[in-house]
Amino acid sequence: MAEKVKAGTIEPTGIPVLILKEGTQRTYGRDALRANIMIVRAIAETLRTTYGPKGMDKILVDSLGDVTITNDGATILDKMDVQHPTAKLIVQISKGQDEEVGDGTKTAVIFAGELLRQAEDLLDKNLHPTLIVAGFKKAADEAVKKLYEVAEAFDIEKEDILRKVAATSLTSKAVHGLRDYFAEIAVKAVKAVTEKRGEKWYIDLDSIQIIKKHGGGLKDTRLVEGIVLDKEVVHPGMPRRVENAYIVLLDAPLEVEKPEIDAEIRISDPTYLKKFLEEEEAILKNMVDRIYEVAVKRMEVDGVRDAGIVVITQKGIDEVAQHFLAKKKILAVRRVKRSDIEKISKATGARIISNIEDLSPEDLGYAKLVEERKVGEDKMVFIEGCPNPKAVTILIRGGLERLVDEAERSLNDALHAVADAIRDGKIVIGAGASEVELAKYLKEIAPKISTGKEQLAIEAFAKALEGLAMALAENAGLDPIEIIMKLRAAHSKPENKWYGINVFTGEIEDMSKLGVYEPVSVKANAIKAGTEAATIVLRIDDVIAAARKEEEKEEKKKEEEEEEKSF
Numbered sequence: 424m425a426e427k428v429k430a431g432t433i434e435p436t437g438i439p440v441l442i443l444k445e446g447t448q449r450t451y452g453r454d455a456l457r458a459n460i461m462i463v464r465a466i467a468e469t470l471r472t473t474y475g476p477k478g479m480d481k482i483l484v485d486s487l488g489d490v491t492i493t494n495d496g497a498t499i500l501d502k503m504d505v506q507h508p509t510a511k512l513i514v515q516i517s518k519g520q521d522e523e524v525g526d527g528t529k530t531a532v533i534f535a536g537e538l539l540r541q542a543e544d545l546l547d548k549n550l551h552p553t554l555i556v557a558g559f560k561k562a563a564d565e566a567v568k569k570l571y572e573v574a575e576a577f578d579i580e581k582e583d584i585l586r587k588v589a590a591t592s593l594t595s596k597a598v599h600g601l602r603d604y605f606a607e608i609a610v611k612a613v614k615a616v617t618e619k620r621g622e623k624w625y626i627d628l629d630s631i632q633i634i635k636k637h638g639g640g641l642k643d644t645r646l647v648e649g650i651v652l653d654k655e656v657v658h659p660g661m662p663r664r665v666e667n668a669y670i671v672l673l674d675a676p677l678e679v680e681k682p683e684i685d686a687e688i689r690i691s692d693p694t695y696l697k698k699f700l701e702e703e704e705a706i707l708k709n710m711v712d713r714i715y716e717v718a719v720k721r722m723e724v725d726g727v728r729d730a731g732i733v734v735i736t737q738k739g740i741d742e743v744a745q746h747f748l749a750k751k752k753i754l755a756v757r758r759v760k761r762s763d764i765e766k767i768s769k770a771t772g773a774r775i776i777s778n779i780e781d782l783s784p785e786d787l788g789y790a791k792l793v794e795e796r797k798v799g800e801d802k803m804v805f806i807e808g809c810p811n812p813k814a815v816t817i818l819i820r821g822g823l824e825r826l827v828d829e830a831e832r833s834l835n836d837a838l839h840a841v842a843d844a845i846r847d848g849k850i851v852i853g854a855g856a857s858e859v860e861l862a863k864y865l866k867e868i869a870p871k872i873s874t875g876k877e878q879l880a881i882e883a884f885a886k887a888l889e890g891l892a893m894a895l896a897e898n899a900g901l902d903p904i905e906i907i908m909k910l911r912a913a914h915s916k917p918e919n920k921w922y923g924i925n926v927f928t929g930e931i932e933d934m935s936k937l938g939v940y941e942p943v944s945v946k947a948n949a950i951k952a953g954t955e956a957a958t959i960v961l962r963i964d965d966v967i968a969a970a971r972k973e974e975e976k977e978e979k980k981k982e983e984e985e986e987e988k989s990f
Contacts, residue, residue: 456546464540466536470499470500473595474894474898475595477898478494478595481493483499492829494595494597495596496517496528501514517532525836530949534888534950538883538884539957539960545883554877555880555961558879558881561872565864565868566864566865566884570943571943571947573860574849574850575850577844577849582610584844585610585613587606589605589837589841591941592836596836597830598641604644605834606837608646609837609841612817613842615648615812616815617842624846626842630814631814631816632815632816633816633831634653635831637823638800638822641820641826646815646818648808648815649812649814649816652803654804656755658746658749661748661755662731665754665793667727667729668731668754668790669718670767671714672768673734674737674738675736675777677707677739677757677779707741711747711748711753714734715751717783717787731753732754736755736756737764739758754795756804766814767788767806769814772789772810773788789810790806790808790809792807819831840941843942846944847944851942852923853923859914860921862889863885869881893907895924898926919933
């Protein structure tokens with residue numbers, strides 16, 4: 424029941440009392456609740472068709488005409504540019520899921536839609552929203568607790584399990600045909616940046632650099648145990664390949680810095696100008712000499728003869744300095760991003776120096792090879808063979824630019840899935856097996872944890888979990904009712920707890936034998952996020968939207984025109 428509220432409902436003297444601003448839109452009561460439920464379900468239905476290995480893709484066109492082809496839930500919601508406040512709420516929840524565990528956004532949103540679909544039936548039975556919310560929260564707590572109980576611990580040194588976790592994440596993506604190849608890359612990359620701190624594993628995925636270059640095929644994607652810079656060597660006289668490279672990282676320019684205060688120098692004699700230029704040249708030569716001397720000292724300490732020097736700076740390099748560097752056979756790269764400088768520091772062990780005078784032999788890093796190569800149409804600098812690379816690079820190739828973008832999103836999900844599995848140390852089985860097992864458990868305990876109407880909400884929560892399995896079946900072209908009945912029958916036996924839907928054969932099978940593994944935290948977080956979204960929506964019974972400024976201007980203009988006519 425949407426209406427323009429011009430006045431309040433209380434008129435003690437027959438004079439309307441103005442409560443809200445002219446043009447304000449208000450929807451309240453059950454109408455507001457049902458409208459909000461409808462919005463969330465509409466978003467969930469949009470994502471539902473992308474769910475699972477047989478899910479479809481979406482093509483999204485922004486206001487500038489840029490095209491995105493994807494089935495990644497977080498990307499779809501981000502690019503949709505929704506306007507309704509409830510829709511924005513769902514987008515925020517999906518972003519929270521993506522930031523927390525990096526995957527499972529579709530599961531969270533589709534689950535929220537399923538919960539609200541079940542809630543609508545309960546509202547028709549005159550159950551109060553507060554009771555439904557209380558039941559959903561109890562069910563979510565029990566479901567997450569049970570999920571961690573049934574989750575299976577594994578040895579994170581067994582890379583085959585981690586590869587299966589990554590492959591499961593990639594099964595529904597555009598790179599499905601090469602999922603094993605991409606899974607191998609994802610596992611190696613995550614393992615390279617994993618370190619143990621106390622009893623916990625710490626993984627900084629920001630240390631994994633992803634560079635996209637369109638051209639070649641997806642099979643040309645590869646992991647570089649080091650860093651790739653989307654830059655080229657600054658001077659044609661410099662070497663393009665340096666083996667046994669000692670690396671100097673600078674956060675300072677190889678230039679004569681300008682004074683902070685504007686100064687004017689008047690030169691009356693040409694010899695003074697020559698001296699002035701010579702002094703500038705001497706300063707730059709001293710900088711290069713300093714770098715060279717420190718690098719030679721380090722080589723002497725290490726007992727290395729056939730070695731080269733590489734200078735990488737975040738700032739600029741003067742043309743005169745480039746000349747001196749080239750004469751010393753030093754390879755140099757300038758204007759490198761701070762984030763890339765930090766990754767090189769992690770990979771090579773070099774320290775970032777802000778003042779060349781402070782440079783010491785211990786500050787230099789090392790790599791077996793630094794080389795400029797042509798990738799596609801661009802030149803790039805590869806820093807490879809780092810002794811203990813705590814930062815690595817994945818170079819993604821593909822024949823189509825849109826495919827390269829989707830491959831990046833797919834690989835990002837796989838990296839997060841592997842990282843989550845290592846942190847958790849536990850996995851659950853996908854393909855609808857976990858959801859049906861949790862639904863069975865909730866139906867069994869519903870009478871024990873609640874004797875009132877909340878019991879109906881707990882049972883509805885169980886049906887919503889089964890709705891996720893039904894979505895998998897629908898997208899695979901299977902009969903969802905028949906599939907869910909078969910799943911229930913299989914899960915009635917305790918030994919069949921990991922039976923799920925093989926969407927490629929249409930059969931109910933033990934998915935643990937097929938290696939359909941998921942990190943327990945992704946599934947748990949999706950259940951919690953979906954429940955939070957549904958409960959927030961169920962608690963809203965009033966939507967008051969202020970008039971937009973454009974509408975206000977139009978109304979004011981009409982009033983002025985009417986006043987002019989009356990005169």
